[in-house]
Amino acid sequence: xxxxEKTIAKTTIYNGKIIDLEVHDIALPNGQTSxxxxxxHNGAVAVCAITPNNKIILVKQFRKPIENTLLExxxxxxxxxxxxxxxxxxxxxxxxxxxxxxxxxxxEMYGSPGFTNEKISIYFADNLRIxxxxxxxxxxxxxxxxSIEEATTKxxxxxxxxxxxxxxxxxxLLNYNHSK
Amino acid sequence: xxxxEKTIAKTTIYNGKIIDLEVHDIALPNGQTSxxxxxxHNGAVAVCAITPNNKIILVKQFRKPIENTLLExxxxxxxxxxxxxxxxxxxxxxxxxxxxxxxxxxxEMYGSPGFTNEKISIYFADNLRIxxxxxxxxxxxxxxxxSIEEATTKxxxxxxxxxxxxxxxxxxLLNYNHSK
Numbered sequence: 001x002x003x004x005e006k007t008i009a010k011t012t013i014y015n016g017k018i019i020d021l022e023v024h025d026i027a028l029p030n031g032q033t034s035x036x037x038x039x040x041h042n043g044a045v046a047v048c049a050i051t052p053n054n055k056i057i058l059v060k061q062f063r064k065p066i067e068n069t070l071l072e073x074x075x076x077x078x079x080x081x082x083x084x085x086x087x088x089x090x091x092x093x094x095x096x097x098x099x100x101x102x103x104x105x106x107x108e109m110y111g112s113p114g115f116t117n118e119k120i121s122i123y124f125a126d127n128l129r130i131x132x133x134x135x136x137x138x139x140x141x142x143x144x145x146x147s148i149e150e151a152t153t154k155x156x157x158x159x160x161x162x163x164x165x166x167x168x169x170x171x172x173l174l175n176y177n178h179s180k
Numbered sequence: 181x182x183x184x185e186k187t188i189a190k191t192t193i194y195n196g197k198i199i200d201l202e203v204h205d206i207a208l209p210n211g212q213t214s215x216x217x218x219x220x221h222n223g224a225v226a227v228c229a230i231t232p233n234n235k236i237i238l239v240k241q242f243r244k245p246i247e248n249t250l251l252e253x254x255x256x257x258x259x260x261x262x263x264x265x266x267x268x269x270x271x272x273x274x275x276x277x278x279x280x281x282x283x284x285x286x287x288e289m290y291g292s293p294g295f296t297n298e299k300i301s302i303y304f305a306d307n308l309r310i311x312x313x314x315x316x317x318x319x320x321x322x323x324x325x326x327s328i329e330e331a332t333t334k335x336x337x338x339x340x341x342x343x344x345x346x347x348x349x350x351x352x353l354l355n356y357n358h359s360k
Contacts, residue, residue, distance in 0.1 A: 001322045003242040003249055013194050014201060016217045019295055021194060021201050024244065034318040036244040037196045039219055041295070062183040064204065064216040065297040066290060069183055077294075107335070109343040110246060111291025112298050114257075115199055115221070117245040119341075138214040142181045155287070161299075163289040163343040170350035 002029045005036065018042075018077065019116075041118035045088040046075035048106060048168035049098060050126040055145040056172065057096050058165070062140070071144060071154065072162040075120065084121045092125065095141055097133040100125035106171050111163050120164050124171070148172050182209045185216065198222075198257065199296075221298035225268040226255035228286060228348035229278060230306040235325040236352065237276050238345070242320070251324060251334065252342040255300065264301045272305065275321055277313040280305035286351050291343050300344050304351070328352050 005026040014021040020040040028034055049057045058071045076091035078084065085103055093099050103123040110119055135141065146154070151169050154160045160169065185206040194201040200220040208214055229237045238251045256271035258264065265283055273279050283303040290299055315321065326334070331349050334340045340349065 001320070003240065003320050003322065005242050005244050007244075016203070017215065019217050019219070023196070026244065028318055029320045032317070035197065037199050038245045039199070039201075039295070040245075041292075044294075060183065062185050062209075063290075063293040064185050064187075064206065065218045065220075065295060066293055066299075070290065070293055072293075107346060108338065108341050109346055110243075110250065110341055111343045112221075112296060113243040113246055113250055113252075113342055114224075115219070115245060116292060116296070118292050119246075137212070138208055140181070140183050140209045142183065158288065161288050161290055162293055163291045163347065166287060166289055167343065167346050167350065170347065170354060173354055174350060 004029065005034075008033065037115055039116040039118075041116055042080070043078045043084075044075055044118060044120045045078065045084050045091060046073050046120055046122045046164045046168070047088050047092045047100065047103065048073050048122060048124050048171065049092055049096070049100060049128060050176070051098070051128060051145055055147055056151050056169070057098065058144045058146060058151070059095055060142040060144060070162050071160050072165045073122075073168050075164060085123070088121065088123045093131040094134045094136075096143060097131055098128040099131035100128055102127065107167065109164060109167060122164055122168060148176070184209065188213065217295055219296040219298075221296055222260070223258045223264075224255055224298060224300045225258065225264050225271060226253050226300055226302045226344045226348070227268050227272045227280065227283070228253050228302060228304050228351065229272055229276065229280060229308060230356070231278070231308060231325055235327055236331050236349070237278065238324045238326060238331070239275055240322040240324060250342050251340050252345045253302075253348050255344060265303070268301065268303045273311040274314045274316075276323060277311055278308040279311035280308055282307065287347065289344060289347060302344050302348060328356070
């Protein structure tokens with residue numbers, strides 16, 4: 001079945017710091033036309049990091065779009081032409097002060113593929129060593145280290161609602177021996 | 181720790197069919213100012229639905245932002261003032277032809293809380309009965325019914341990258357007796 005949508009015309013509405021907005025006129029598989037609103041994003045990385053005493057590191061930060069704080073695994077945007085693994089190591093150290101020498105890719109995810117191309121690569125890391133925190137000027141975060149049981153409870157009672165963080169906790173429950 | 185960011189001024193850049201774009205000047209917790217780009221979305225629902233022969237229903241559709249098709253659980257946007265559970269039942273029947281009389285909430289998720297308020301409620305449903313497919317005029321989808329093992333393989337080899345779908349499959353692996 002032909003599913004592709006071809007762009008006939010494209011209007012750039014906005015070029016921003018983190019996102020750009022385009023509206024495309026498209027040809028549908030049946031030949032008719034429609035419009036698609038596209039939010040372009042450079043991509044992001046996130047790290048499911050386990051401390052030496054077997055806790056998952058979460059950061060609490062205010063998320064302006066939802067006017068509330070969220071508990072999330074450490075994450076950040078890719079810099080221009082930055083390698084995803086290096087970006088994950090950089091973001092982990094900047095936000096938490098931990099260095100991960102060895103990262104394993106858990107999965108790549110699209111959070112809202114209906115309107116944005118943002119792709120987040122989620123990594124697993126343990127065997128952390130101490131580095132140096134270094135937050136962006138406009139970044140304010142609170143560190144929380146939770147046992148996997150505590151994180152699971154927060155997922156079940158709705159205190160954790162960030163998609164990459166839900167995926168990371170489920171991954172630990174399925175793949176990580178957290179009783180060790 | 182004070183984390184809130186207060187809006188000082190707001191500019192609406194775009195009012196669209198599915199999203200609006202606003203740029204806010206904000207006061208940071210330390211009193212300095214910055215900007216936030218916010219994509220407003222009315223919210224969405226998704227259904228992890230299991231057929232009578234124990235398969236998960238996925239829809240393959242072209243996602244213009246990533247210029248590719250994705251395999252996803254059935255999902256759709258909330259209509260104005262629509263109840264989330266009713267929306268999930270409506271979207272499931274429209275996209276797959278199955279009716280779910282009883283839905284259980286798995287979780288709510290924010291896919292990209294750094295720049296959008298889109299919240300997706302993910303439901304579980306089995307005991308489906310046959311209804312009637314009814315796609316939107318600009319919606320073209322291909323139905324795939326996969327065993328949970330087949331879906332897990334596609335997750336592991338990177339063929340499934342949609343966040344709500346990853347969460348649904350991992351939920352089944354953790355909570356659903358798929359050998360029955």
